[in-house]
Amino acid sequence: MKRTIQARIYKGDTQYVAECTDLPVVTQGKTLDEVTANLREAIALHLEGEDFSDFDLALEPVILASYELGVLSHAET
Template identity: 60%
Template structure:
């Protein structure tokens, strides 16, 4: 079972966007702090009333946010 729920983070013009790597969750925030709180809320709502084991997720998982940097020109 997975103990970590991963999200890919990208920055748009006005918002940071988070997309779940293993769960169909998408959310956004104006700051990274707001985004982190929105991710927490979205995960809680997604799993509310569900058995996490049905999603191959351990109870009380951690969240990992992977931030995508713009292209680097070397």
């Protein structure tokens, strides 16, 4: 059983977007704090009333979100 739900957060055109890699959950928010709160809520709603073992998840999984910083440009010399 997995103890971690993985997600990716990145900056969209106008808002931050969070996508789970383990579950079909996507949400957005104007700030990192907002998208993080929305991600927690969306995952909770998706799993509400479900048997966690159907998703190969432990009873109290943690959410591990990685933040995409974007393209790294080379420093000019």
